[in-house]
Amino acid sequence: MSPVAGKSQEQLICRSVKPDDCIASETWFTVALCPATEFTMKINLADDKKLEFTARLSKLFQDEFELELSDFRADDILTLCLQTLCPAVYNQAVQDVRAHLQSKLDDLDGEIYPDG
Numbered sequence: 699m700s701p702v703a704g705k706s707q708e709q710l711i712c713r714s715v716k717p718d719d720c721i722a723s724e725t726w727f728t729v730a731l732c733p734a735t736e737f738t739m740k741i742n743l744a745d746d747k748k749l750e751f752t753a754r755l756s757k758l759f760q761d762e763f764e765l766e767l768s769d770f771r772a773d774d775i776l777t778l779c780l781q782t783l784c785p786a787v788y789n790q791a792v793q794d795v796r797a798h799l800q801s802k803l804d805d806l807d808g809e810i811y812p813d814g
Contacts, residue, residue, distance in 0.1 A: 741780055741784060748776065752772035753772075755776060
């Protein structure tokens with residue numbers, strides 16, 4: 699793990715990475731959860747889900763923009779979306795869970811009874 703210099707907890711950063719041993723259907727990204735740590739995660743979509751999402755992208759582009767997308771272009775757009783959106787969504791989910799758990803931990807103080 700490497701430090702993320704100059705970033706506060708609210709300024710979580712994400713950068714896309716693709717290791718050499720990564721196969722085409724896998725998307726890799728790095729998530730920084732706090733200023734001092736980051737780790738690499740892999741998203742490996744099932745083939746049926748990948749086909750479903752690329753078909754929906756193709757339909758969207760046809761219906762909204764009257765553009766024909768090849769399977770290759772739809773796959774590239776899906777990969778870009780995964781690399782761009784997933785880290786931000788993941789980071790937000792982690793922050794939401796952290797806040798929820800912290801509120802539950804704060805409530806424990808009121809649940810402690812003195813031994814009698």
